Amino acid sequence: MRVGELSRRSGVSVPSIKYYLREGMLPAGERTGPNQADYGEDHVRRLRLVRALLDVGGLSVAAAKEVLAAVDGDVPLYEALGAAQDAVVTVPGGVSDEAAAEARAKVDGLVARRGWRVTEANPGRRAAADVLATYARLGWPQFGEAIDDYAAAMEQLAAREVESVLSGTDGGGRERAVEGAVTGTVLGGSLLLALRVMAQADASARLLGADPSDKFTTDS
Amino acid sequence: MRVGELSRRSGVSVPSIKYYLREGMLPAGERTGPNQADYGEDHVRRLRLVRALLDVGGLSVAAAKEVLAAVDGDVPLYEALGAAQDAVVTVPGGVSDEAAAEARAKVDGLVARRGWRVTEANPGRRAAADVLATYARLGWPQFGEAIDDYAAAMEQLAAREVESVLSGTDGGGRERAVEGAVTGTVLGGSLLLALRVMAQADASARLLGADPSDKFTTDS
Structure with a gap:
């Protein structure tokens, strides 16, 4: 899916999605053109987790990044x-x-x-x-x-x-x-x-x- | 005491003190000149409380303001x-x-x-x-x-x-x-x-x- 649909599905605004991408909290999508990428169900699930940690868990962005690094790390x-x-x-x-x-x-x-x-x-x-x-x-x-x-x-x-x-x-x-x-x-x-x-x-x-x-x- | 001594006594930097004054979290000192004010022990105690709420209690500035309004209000x-x-x-x-x-x-x-x-x-x-x-x-x-x-x-x-x-x-x-x-x-x-x-x-x-x-x- 494109970033617009990812935004609708996850309830997270496009600027916020771009911010999480830049911060490494959301993995990049699959590049399909010079300014386009394709996202999947994993991205929807990750965005829900990111927002849960920030909004419901009350973590700072820095703390959420450390937690997500542990999720992604081996x-x-x-x-x-x-x-x-x-x-x-x-x-x-x-x-x-x-x-x-x-x-x-x-x-x-x-x-x-x-x-x-x-x-x-x-x-x-x-x-x-x-x-x-x-x-x-x-x-x-x-x-x-x-x-x-x-x-x-x-x-x-x-x-x-x-x-x-x-x-x-x-x-x-x-x-x-x-x-x-x-x-x-x-x-x-x-x-x-x-x-x-x-x-x-x-x-x-x-x-x-x-x-x-x-x-x-x-x-x- | 002047703002510099208030800073030393409370361990809070002068820019932070000025921020708390602007935000109404710290009452103004007694004006003693065009750019000078005098602060007392109440200010030292209030600054310690402000920093306790923010740093140790983890409150946001907005939440701390509401709590302090309840302290000050009748x-x-x-x-x-x-x-x-x-x-x-x-x-x-x-x-x-x-x-x-x-x-x-x-x-x-x-x-x-x-x-x-x-x-x-x-x-x-x-x-x-x-x-x-x-x-x-x-x-x-x-x-x-x-x-x-x-x-x-x-x-x-x-x-x-x-x-x-x-x-x-x-x-x-x-x-x-x-x-x-x-x-x-x-x-x-x-x-x-x-x-x-x-x-x-x-x-x-x-x-x-x-x-x-x-x-x-x-x-x-």
């Missing part, structure tokens, strides 16, 4: 899974102060307590320490006390997530398996935060009383 | 808390297809099953439905089956989060309370995803075997 499944896991957290430029050192020690302690097999380079370590250090710098160190509860909840979910991604991707070939791993890992983070927003709204309504003008679906 | 605490909760999820432009309608029904069913008091307008509803619809469109509907596990975990954490934010913000006046609510709510999401990355890496290592060149802190 790397083992666990490496692709790791790239998808890492893409979900952004690690800000670090400040080296007392709060940062203390926060790092707290995260190291948590990892040891739970017996997690986590490399020194795992971006979750730095990202978690950054949150704890920021809590301390802003004068709210007590918010960091929830870290053990958070970790227990994530540990339970992560085991099932990884199992589900691995078992769900059986039998479709390597590329399909890696796509599934990336999709489940990245979008699962968005799903979790979406449910957290609803659960928090419910907890706020119960604890604070809600705006009486709001309309609730349940508990009316 | 709104009740539960509204500021709601603004912070909402800022954490981004709701992409919706597609109306069969997958979207089915996904929306699944989220409505979940909310009813759990008895959550959640308004129709809560962005978590739309964001959760978008993930489920995207799973279906990409051919991985089975990943949506984890939604009840996710919801149960988030419900348990959210109740404690909201309680901790409310009890931790007692006695500091309205502005300090709202700042605390915003900080705990936004940064808590980042902490959760950071811990999820580590928990997933641990689960992957256990299920798939890890790269033998990796160095683990525990379980060596």
Whole structure:
């Protein structure tokens, strides 16, 4: 199909398609003339994945590129899974102060307590320490006390997530398996935060009383 | 203090400070001359909060502006808390297809099953439905089956989060309370995803075997 039909089929505008081509996020079509190329079903599927990572997964273009490089590269499944896991957290430029050192020690302690097999380079370590250090710098160190509860909840979910991604991707070939791993890992983070927003709204309504003008679906 | 000292004290560059002033995210200083203004400790604290929301919380400038408007506005605490909760999820432009309608029904069913008091307008509803619809469109509907596990975990954490934010913000006046609510709510999401990355890496290592060149802190 031509680029116009690819755009209609995928719901992605032609300028965006050209941008993804330039950035290497979408493989080139088969050249059929000086200014024409032919695209196939693989391109439609890839565009849907690209938009899922950016729009629904909330990844930056840079993070999506790294994840797609793992999909396309000839790397083992666990490496692709790791790239998808890492893409979900952004690690800000670090400040080296007392709060940062203390926060790092707290995260190291948590990892040891739970017996997690986590490399020194795992971006979750730095990202978690950054949150704890920021809590301390802003004068709210007590918010960091929830870290053990958070970790227990994530540990339970992560085991099932990884199992589900691995078992769900059986039998479709390597590329399909890696796509599934990336999709489940990245979008699962968005799903979790979406449910957290609803659960928090419910907890706020119960604890604070809600705006009486709001309309609730349940508990009316 | 002058803008140069404000920059040194807060670790934020002068061009960034000027940008936040233009965007209304930082209140103007007291004018002391045609091209000079005087800033105080409130400005240092506000800059730290702005950078925490953007860098550590991962909010967009637009989302951070909405949260800060709630901090500055004379709104009740539960509204500021709601603004912070909402800022954490981004709701992409919706597609109306069969997958979207089915996904929306699944989220409505979940909310009813759990008895959550959640308004129709809560962005978590739309964001959760978008993930489920995207799973279906990409051919991985089975990943949506984890939604009840996710919801149960988030419900348990959210109740404690909201309680901790409310009890931790007692006695500091309205502005300090709202700042605390915003900080705990936004940064808590980042902490959760950071811990999820580590928990997933641990689960992957256990299920798939890890790269033998990796160095683990525990379980060596």
